[in-house]
């Protein structure tokens with residue numbers, strides 16, 4: 001068995017972006033990000049604005065590829081992760097970068113289609129907050145469409161849920177309906193789970209008066225379960241003031257001594 005060259009097992013991070021401006025700020029930031037990836041042990045390759053400017057306009061009906069197009073597709077195909085960088089142009093991705101990204105349609109039939117299973121860092125330069133924000137959303141959405149993981153990832157993941165049919169708040173044997181306008185103290189216990197929260201993770205609590213189709217529909221009429229003949233809209237209020245401080249209790253598992 002041949003030992004693989006250590007170089008070839010280092011992850012390859014491909015940076016794509018910048019503009020043709022000789023002092024492109026976007027390219028400066030992209031180069032800095034690639035240097036950071038190198039400092040952490042990655043190999044890198046930069047596809048800069050001048051490279052992108054040599055690509056013909058992507059046309060879905062044209063099958064032939066120029067050497068520059070082939071080089072871009074092959075480089076991205078071999079990437080373990082990517083960083084894309086664009087200026088905000090009229091609050092969106094520059095045409096230069098988008099033309100290169102459109103060409104990634106050539107990766108559609110790969111065993112690892114498009115940018116699947118790869119983290120993609122997203123960089124936007126802009127004059128203003130608004131254009132920067134809308135362009136970043138656009139880049140992230142495009143990366144999602146190509147099945148990449150735009151980073152920072154920023155997803156909400158359901159970790160646990162719980163449910164209480166409130167008529168059973170005091171007892172399963174003696175259900176008692178609530179009186180509209182009256183405030184009740186209730187406790188909803190989430191099903192057991194365990195999650196490691198790392199730096200930067202945040203906890204979101206969703207309160208809803210339904211959990212269908214996981215559980216049956218509550219018709220809010222007070223009729224016996226599964227025998228309701230009509231539906232009513234319920235208006236629920238969660239109190240967060242000093243005398244009624246609704247809260248979530250998360251037990252912490254002590255760190256094991258090593």
Ligand SMILES: Cc1cc2nc3c(=O)[nH]c(=O)nc-3n(C[C@H](O)[C@H](O)[C@H](O)COP(=O)(O)O)c2cc1C
Nearest residue numbers: 019024025026087088089090091125126127128131
């Ligand atoms: C055609 C054009 C459109 C632009 N539109 C916006 C915009 O909508 N919002 C914004 O904040 N900046 C906008 N800018 C400013 C650029 O995003 C900003 O200058 C960027 O850093 C330029 O990147 P570069 O230095 O890599 O060329 C625009 C610039 C150009 C040339």
